[in-house]
Amino acid sequence: MKLFITPLLLLLFTLPIAGTSQISVSNTAPYDSEQYLVEDILLGNGVSASNITFSGEPTQIGFFNGVSSNIGLDSGVVMYTADIATIVPGGTGIDDFSTPASQTDSDLITVAQSVTSNPSANQITETHDLADLNFDFQVVGDTVEFEFVFASDEYLTYVNTEYNDVFSFFLSGPGISGPYSSPAGFPNGAVNVALIPNTTDPITISSVHPGLNSQYYIDNPANTTVSLNGFTTVVKVKYPVECGENYHFRFAIADCGDGALASAVFLKAGSLGSEGIGVSSFANFAGVQGGNIIGEACGQAGFVFSSSNVNEPDTIRFTISGNAEMYDDYLSFPDSIILPIGVASDTIWVTILQDFLFEDMDTLEITLLGNLGCNTATLYIQSIDQLNAALTLDSINICPPETGQLVAEIAGGWEPYYVSWNNNGGLGDTVLVSPDITTFYNANVVDACGSVRTLETSEVWVQCPVAIANIFTPNGDGINDLYSAVNLDDYPNPTITIYNRWGKIVYYMEDYQNDWDGTHYKSGNDLKEGVYYIVVSPNSPKYQYTEHKDTVIQKTLSGYLQLMR
Structure with missing residues (x-):
């Protein structure tokens, strides 16, 4: 039969078909994964889930096959307050957990105490053997729905006592405001959607039994196919939500008073869905x-x-x-x-x-x-501007062990940027390099969108300060026969000018190669021994040799040269 509670909540109870064999359960792989149980077993069409977690003993959750049982569901996910293996006929329904099983879950206690038909409800102050499944979900329609059966070994002995096992399906998200706690990101609380038709009462052993709401109760004293003394008919929950929004479900079940006898909730495979x-x-x-x-x-x-x-x-x-x-x-x-x-x-x-x-x-x-x-x-x-990148300097000079800093200025595109330099320059928009010889560097810039820019070359000159040698002996003995200033070979095109004592130029070379042999640059005749005046222009912007106001002269060095044969 179908019973509509309100426009906001639909619960349907249907009678199960008796079976001739028994239920089977498993929590071995892949059924030992709560993610698999939710995504591959519980979810139907129109719903996606994320952030799936389970707390409790690993043996408290798993897969069930109820085709050969009288539970009313073919298969799905089962949560139990004991080892699910004991649901099979012959099981005790008593936990053998090695860890303490007592908790105080305030939401479940509030639900249990709200059963006004139970005169002992206020004596329920603690929970045991909690099994707790949580996940976020989105739907494609404007409702979410699923089917379940609640069952317990507390039936019928402990109806209307403090041993009133409890379960709830807490729903939170946009448009929902409720008295129960909800996780971060869902600030307006949660509601319990597992209610008896046309009431606000939760489903417990004290609210569904032969003396109350008996039309929704199945007695199972023989435990022939399922080792639980009683259970509800199949319940269908349908609740309004906003499509595309993020919601949260908490499926929780626990023993109350003690952990001596267990209760279970069976969730139908593929039933958690949304129409649309x-x-x-x-x-x-x-x-x-x-x-x-x-x-x-x-x-x-x-x-x-x-x-x-x-x-x-x-x-x-x-x-x-x-x-x-x-x-x-x-x-x-x-x-x-x-x-x-x-x-x-x-x-x-x-x-x-x-x-x-x-x-x-x-x-x-x-x-x-x-x-x-x-x-x-x-x-x-x-909008994304075009990626642009450029070097701050086209060349720099270093003298080992100095390092040179290369900087790529980047604009446009989309961060983060990936900058790689050739010749072992390294990674990043700013790198320090220390080559042994003059080296050319360029960089590739790639932004987060995959746009690429290759920078123009920056030349790092390995150039130490020039020092003028003041004695020159071009006498053919193989020693000091060619004039060379200290470190002058670090520079690609230095200029050297030599004057005699009367100020006449006797040697001039713009691209000096350390090859002057003491002869006149025009006539080729040997110059006489004596003192000459030498001017060297390394043509490097780095070093300043004088305090002259002329910047060109600042970077020129000069001095006297003694020519001896």
């Missing part, structure tokens, strides 16, 4: 995945269309709007998509273009036609 067609936007932008902001010509973006009905093909039609302009901001894409039989979702990829106009964010919006689910989704397009 949904659309959502996504973007993988600059290393951030899953948002709805995409940069121009940067990353991947698109719209995901999903349907809760996979038994029939579905043609989803939609309109395209927003202030983004086709062919300026994005390439055209179709205004419909077909989901074949068996396909719950598909994606339309959108190519975002770069218009090199830095402006406010553009929007690209999809609106589904004739749908009551998640009707709209929006992509926000971030």
